[in-house]
Amino acid sequence: MAKYILKRVLMALLTIFAIASLTFFLMKAIPGNPFLSEKNPPQSVIDNLNAKYGLDKSVPEQYVMYMNNLIHGDLGVSIKTQKNYPVARIITEMFPTSAKIGAIAISWAVIVGVLLGCISAYYRGKAADSALRVVSTLGISMPGFVVATLLLLLLCGDGKPFPVLFTSTTSWRRYVLPCLALGFYPMCYIARQTRTSMLDALGQEYIKTARAKGLNTKRIVLKHALRNAFIPVLTYLGPQIAFTLTGGFVVEKVFSIPGLGRYFVQAITNRDYPVIMGTTIFLASFVIIMNLIVDLLYKVVDPRIDLTKEG
Amino acid sequence: MSEHTEQKENLLEVRDLHVSFFTPAGEVKAVSGISYDLKYDEVMGIVGESGSGKSQEAYAIMGLLQSPGKVIGGSITFEGEDVLSKSRTEMTAFRGSRAAMIFQNPMTSLNPVYTIGNQLIEALRAHDKSISKEEAGKRAMEMLTMVGINNVQQRMKQYPHELSGGMRQRVMIAMGLICHPKLLIADEPTTALDVTIQAQILELMKSLQKQTHMGIIFITHNLGVVAEICDKVCVMYAGKMVEQGPVDDIFYSPAHPYTEGLLRSMPRVDADSHERLIPIEGTPVDMLNPPEGCPFAPRCPYAMKVCLQKMPPYVDVGEDHRSACWLRVQEALEKKEGKNDG
Ligand SMILES: Nc1ncnc2c1ncn2[C@@H]1O[C@H](COP(=O)(O)OP(=O)(O)O)[C@@H](O)[C@H]1O
Ligand code: SF4
Ligand SMILES: [Mg+2]
Numbered sequence: 001m002a003k004y005i006l007k008r009v010l011m012a013l014l015t016i017f018a019i020a021s022l023t024f025f026l027m028k029a030i031p032g033n034p035f036l037s038e039k040n041p042p043q044s045v046i047d048n049l050n051a052k053y054g055l056d057k058s059v060p061e062q063y064v065m066y067m068n069n070l071i072h073g074d075l076g077v078s079i080k081t082q083k084n085y086p087v088a089r090i091i092t093e094m095f096p097t098s099a100k101i102g103a104i105a106i107s108w109a110v111i112v113g114v115l116l117g118c119i120s121a122y123y124r125g126k127a128a129d130s131a132l133r134v135v136s137t138l139g140i141s142m143p144g145f146v147v148a149t150l151l152l153l154l155l156c157g158d159g160k161p162f163p164v165l166f167t168s169t170t171s172w173r174r175y176v177l178p179c180l181a182l183g184f185y186p187m188c189y190i191a192r193q194t195r196t197s198m199l200d201a202l203g204q205e206y207i208k209t210a211r212a213k214g215l216n217t218k219r220i221v222l223k224h225a226l227r228n229a230f231i232p233v234l235t236y237l238g239p240q241i242a243f244t245l246t247g248g249f250v251v252e253k254v255f256s257i258p259g260l261g262r263y264f265v266q267a268i269t270n271r272d273y274p275v276i277m278g279t280t281i282f283l284a285s286f287v288i289i290m291n292l293i294v295d296l297l298y299k300v301v302d303p304r305i306d307l308t309k310e311g
Numbered sequence: 312m313s314e315h316t317e318q319k320e321n322l323l324e325v326r327d328l329h330v331s332f333f334t335p336a337g338e339v340k341a342v343s344g345i346s347y348d349l350k351y352d353e354v355m356g357i358v359g360e361s362g363s364g365k366s367q368e369a370y371a372i373m374g375l376l377q378s379p380g381k382v383i384g385g386s387i388t389f390e391g392e393d394v395l396s397k398s399r400t401e402m403t404a405f406r407g408s409r410a411a412m413i414f415q416n417p418m419t420s421l422n423p424v425y426t427i428g429n430q431l432i433e434a435l436r437a438h439d440k441s442i443s444k445e446e447a448g449k450r451a452m453e454m455l456t457m458v459g460i461n462n463v464q465q466r467m468k469q470y471p472h473e474l475s476g477g478m479r480q481r482v483m484i485a486m487g488l489i490c491h492p493k494l495l496i497a498d499e500p501t502t503a504l505d506v507t508i509q510a511q512i513l514e515l516m517k518s519l520q521k522q523t524h525m526g527i528i529f530i531t532h533n534l535g536v537v538a539e540i541c542d543k544v545c546v547m548y549a550g551k552m553v554e555q556g557p558v559d560d561i562f563y564s565p566a567h568p569y570t571e572g573l574l575r576s577m578p579r580v581d582a583d584s585h586e587r588l589i590p591i592e593g594t595p596v597d598m599l600n601p602p603e604g605c606p607f608a609p610r611c612p613y614a615m616k617v618c619l620q621k622m623p624p625y626v627d628v629g630e631d632h633r634s635a636c637w638l639r640v641q642e643a644l645e646k647k648e649g650k651n652d653g
Contacts, residue, residue, distance in 0.1 A: 205419040211375055212414075213434045213486065214407030227424045303470040304423055 004307050008295075012288045019284045020277065024066060027276055028059050034080045034271040053079050055273075066277065075281070076274035080267070087278035091260065095282075098252065098259035102245035104175060105183035106237075109244075113187040114226075114233065117194020121229075122221060124199060132191065139188025148181040148254040166257040174255075182251045186240050190233055197229040204228070231302050238294035242287035322390060322493055322526040323349040323372070329384035330367045330376065330550075339598045341367040341380065345552045347545055351493065354520060354527040356537035356558070358573065359547035362595055365530045368547075369496045372528075373412050374402035390493065408438040411487035415499040417479035421471035427482055428467030431455070434486045454485040457522075459515055477508035481515065488519065496528045501536060513539050534577045538562060543631070546570050549596035549606035551622075556632030566634035568611045605637065613638055 033055075035046045050056045054065060069076060075087035082090065120132045139147075155177060156164045162177050163169045201207065202225050210224045249261030260279065267275035299305050330342035342364040349355050357365045370376045372387055372394065387394040389410065397405060406412075414420045421430060431451035436442060442450075452463040458481040460466055471479055480500060487495055497516065501509040517540055520527055529540055537544055537558065544561045546554040546569065554567040565571045572591035593610030602608060608618040617637050626639040 205414060205416060206422040208375065208414065209420045209483070209486075210422070212373060212406055212412040214403050214405070214437045215433070216403055216437075219437075224422050224425075228422070302424055304472045 001308070005292075005296075008292050012285070012292065015288060016281060016284055020067070020070065020281050021063070023277060023280045024063055025059070027273060028062075030271070032271050034273065049079075070281070075278035078267075078272055078275050080270040080272035080275075087274050090263065090275060091278060091282050094258065094260040094263050095246075097257060098261055099245045101175060101178050101182060101251075101257065101259065102241075102248075104179040106186060106241050106244045107183075108179065109183035109187035109190055110233075110237070113190025114194050114230070116187075116191040117229075118198055118221065118226065120191065120195040121198035121202065129195075133195075136188040136191045139184055140192065142185075144181065144185060144248055144250045145254060147184050148177075148251050151177045151181050152254060164255075166255045178251050178255045178257060181254070182244060182248045186244060189236065189240075193233050193236060194229060197232045198225055201225040201228040227301065231298070234294060234298055234301060238291040239287060241294070242283075242290040245290075246283050246286055320351075320391070321348045321388075322351045322353070323528075324388040325349075325368075325372070325385070326388075327385040328368065328371060328387065329382065330364070330371050330380060331383045333379045333381070334599075337599050340550050340601065341598065342371065343550045344385070345545070345547070346385075347552075347555060349494070349526050349528065351526055352524045353543070354529060354541045356541035356544045357528060357530045357547060358532065358534055358537055358544060360532055360595060362598065363547040364550040365532075365547055366498055369412065369498055369528065369530060372494075373406055373410060373496065375406075375412070404438070407434060407487075407492070408490045409492055410494040410496065411490070411492040412496040412498065413480070413483045413487045413500050416503045417476050417483055418503065420483055421479055423471055426468055426470055427455075427474070431467070431482070431486055431489060435489050438490050450489065451485075454489050455482070457488075457519070458482070458485045459511075460485070475508075476504055477511060480504065480508075480512055484512075484515065484519070488523065488525075491523070492525060494526045494528070496530070498530045499532070500529075502531070502533070509536075516540060534562075534573050546573070549598065549601055551606055551635065553607065553636070554632075554634045556629065556634075560629050560632045564629070566628040566632065566639055567607075567636045568613055568638070569607045570634075572610075605635075 033046070033050075035041060035049045047056070054062060057065070066076070075091075077084045077086050078090060116132050116136070120129045123129045152164065154160075156162045161173065163171075163174050166174050166178065168174075198221075202221075204225075207220060207224055210220045215224075246261060249259075249265045251257070252259040252262035253265070260283075264276070264279045264283075266272075267279065295307065299307055325348075326346050328342055328345045329340070332339040332341055345364075345368055347355065357368065359365055367376065367380060370380070371382050372389075374394070374397070376382065382395055389405075394402075394405070421427070425433075428448065428451060431454065432444065432447040435447045435450055436444075439447075448467065452467060455463040455466055460478065460481055466474075466482075471482075474482065484500075500516070501512050504512060513536065516527070516529075520540075527540075529537070531537060541558050543557050544555065545552055546561070546567065548569050554561065554565065554570050556566070560566075561570060562574065565574055569591070572589075575589040576591055591610060596602065596606050596609075602619070603622075604620050605611070605614070605618040605623055608614045611618065615637060623635045623637045623640055625633045625635050626643050628634050628639055
């Protein structure tokens with residue numbers, strides 16, 4: 001087991017290195033410069049700034065420099081949005097908000113999704129099933145910003161229960177709509193997945209055995225079928241948890257949430273190179289760690305899986 | 312069987328049982344008119360090729376029929392109680408405690424994500440809520456020992472995939488018997504196993520039957536297995552019971568062409584007989600459009616005109632030995648006439 005985890009960590013480091021390198025060169029390939037703006041500063045100012053942040057050197061040289069700093073744990077400073085503010089600090093300040101909303105969103109998505117999936121499977125072909133399937137199909141085909149905007153239009157503003165701006169209040173109410181919007185897609189996806197795998201599980205021989213033993217329906221569905229049906233859902237959850245926790249930037253944008261996702265998009269627009277790099281590496285690491293955790297959880301849910309035997 | 316068992320009342324009485332599946336393509340008469348008695352302590356084989364309705368017949372007894380399958384006629388009486396009129400809750404309490412069933416494929420019949428111990432204990436506690444976990448665990452280990460599993464303490468903690476097929480079928484048997492049911496239905500319990508393992512499981516079932524005196528319905532498509540373990544046999548073809556009788560009568564004086572065919576196509580145990588196995592020619596009946604008259608007529612070498620028109624009635628051909636074939640009807644008539652003449 002320890003060997004397996006070590007192997008995975010080494011793989012993870014390699015992956016992060018590859019992602020960092022790729023991002024670096026791609027980022028440099030985007031035309032533009034952090035110091036160009038409407039004010040159109042004189043060339044001499046731009047040259048000075050380029051020199052200050054090492055942008056006057058060749059791209060390979062910059063790459064070596066960045067990687068060297070990265071190995072020493074230095075993510076650099078923002079050169080644009082919050083000038084000279086350390087990227088690491090930006091991440092630690094922005095991430096908790098995104099993570100909190102993401103965690104709430106994914107939690108309700110899993111609970112409600114699995115529940116609806118079970119109901120759908122159990123009442124397969126009946127009205128409840130059809131209704132749930134319409135909703136979930138809609139949910140996974142509707143872009144996130146549509147859901148967010150709809151919620152905003154319907155439930156926010158004067159005389160309505162929720163605030164338009166996330167930062168306008170400290171009440172718990174400000175979390176409700178962003179969490180709803182962010183969790184809606186995964187909830188629908190999980191409901192569909194659960195329905196499919198639940199139907200599959202309910203058709204298995206061991207369910208017949210469970211019925212022949214004289215177990216009641218509740219126990220058959222919740223103990224014998226659900227545990228098996230949850231395995232495919234878990235596969236999906238790994239990356240999805242990471243994506244949701246790192247903040248849907250669309251939802252953050254719509255509700256003006258000061259989260260990492262929104263900040264990341266801003267950084268790209270501004271060509272704030274160190275912030276782009278730092279955030280990318282952070283998010284990639286996060287996704288990889290979540291995947292590792294889910295793979296380990298897999299073993300807990302499904303005893304047949306032998307982690308040590310796989311690549 | 313012997314006289315003294317005859318005096319006991321019946322454990323199970325099935326009368327003219329009909330099971331149909333109402334599919335979009337039409338009604339499939341999976342079981343049409345099967346009747347038998349099973350005494351306490353008796354082993355009955357149900358034989359017939361795949362699709363002849365053996366499993367559905369058993370599911371009807373256990374209340375395990377899946378929609379769109381329904382019992383549409385007949386009666387099932389278990390220890391004097393009408394099984395078909397039991398409520399859902401009553402059936403849940405009935406299954407596993409008074410009648411148990413094990414299935415063909417031990418590889419898929421156990422839940423892969425729970426330990427053997429968990430699944431055994433659960434079977435017991437489903438019917439005995441007052442029993443403690445420890446006590447249940449002890450009973451589970453006793454059952455495992457009884458079905459010939461060693462290292463039971465360790466086995467309890469193992470998952471199904473860590474056991475061989477034969478071992479899993481033993482676990483299934485242990486699980487079936489843990490509440491001491493009066494009836495065990497074994498649906499092709501050895502079909503998915505290697506020949507040597509098959510023999511071991513059969514041996515085990517025979518010895519368990521002697522110890523527990525339960526009634527067993529042994530479903531198989533292999534007449535050889537029937538000879539090993541059964542007291543009597545019910546032969547099914549296309550959902551109909553074509554012949555029924557004591558095991559010796561079925562083997563030494565079969566009274567239905569389909570049974571004869573089964574016997575001819577059965578691998579012989581005595582090695583020196585190099586007779587060729589003769590498979591029954593023709594294809595099984597299309598259950599959606601079964602022929603009128605005798606279902607076996609399209610494949611029967613003796614088929615007559617009447618066979619295509621009317622289903623033959625049951626004729627007694629010996630003690631507790633009945634057959635549904637027009638040949639037997641003719642013989643019976645001739646015998647009667649002969650008597651009248653003489
Ligand atoms: N779900 C179903 N829908 C329609 N027909 C079915 C269904 N399940 C079983 N049957 C019918 O019941 C018949 C008997 O099946 P079964 O009892 O499983 O056969 P056996 O156990 O003898 O192989 C099959 O030939 C099939 O036509
Ligand atoms: S009734 Fe006719 S067709 Fe059917 S088994 Fe007897 S002889 Fe053959
Ligand atoms: Mg069958």
